[in-house]
Amino acid sequence: MNRPTWGNQINAVVGRKYVVTLKKDQCLCLSIYGAYVDIRIYHDGVSITDFIRYQYHSSIFVSLAADKSGEYTFILDGGANSAFLSAIIYGYDKNITTRYNRQSVSTYAKEWATYPGNPKFSSNMFAELGGDCTNFVSQAVNAGGISMQHGDRNSPSSWFYYGSAPSQRSASWTSANEFTRHFTTGIDGIGYRRASRSRAVTLYYAVAMFDEIFDFLDVGDVVQLTNISTTSRRHSMVITDKGRTDGKNVLLFAQHSADDRNRWFSGHDLYQQLKLNSLYGAGNEFIMLIHI
8 A cells, every 4th residue: 555645746656556544634735747647545444525625737636525533545547657646634623611702813913914013922023034924814813812822932832922033933923834733733633723623725726616715704714725746835914804796705915025025915816826836836735724
């Protein structure tokens, strides 16, 4: 049996069995890049057909929610010899009882979206260091009532900010990767899992199945873009509005970025942004959806 390394792209051989272990309600997201290939999935020797499959040119994207714990086997078939394959597993982590004021998140994000941001959190300084996106998202989530947690600044369980010096803030407050590890899990499957649920999908999938993304996310939730070659998170955004416009589902988001004032904003359409990113060749990237 072959077990793909979580998050890494491999050259998968057609006809060979690949196995992943899933817990009940975890989600498996597969990206397959290669012409003339398809996929079959089995659990306990029984063929599974209840999964979402989306094809974009010569790429196939699969999303499967496990209804039982155990090993899931997938096999590529078709006319080709091999295809590039990436597998990411994310699950519904747990339900939290902490009250989360989503409107307060939205209000804070809109108030402090534009440059230079809230001076209490040194946003302009982090912008000059390479980006303020996760610092800003952490502020907004904290404004919604998710409390800081103290301890070793590098521990997945810590999430705090008292000042701009490294010793005064946790890595999870300002690093997109470590924010993921605090609220869900890292690429190694280890994390504090503070969010109620999370999911990873490809950018192409998110654009094609946006109504599904709309149903998953709410105001105050977080979306992260991921570099597919390294599986590291490279950007964080927070949802500020959810509704329908002209008969279409709409999610608006706010963000900070590098020291570029034109990229500090609120009120932008998530679907349009994801679609734009996919048109610039980033469609194979994974995006993280974190429901606080």
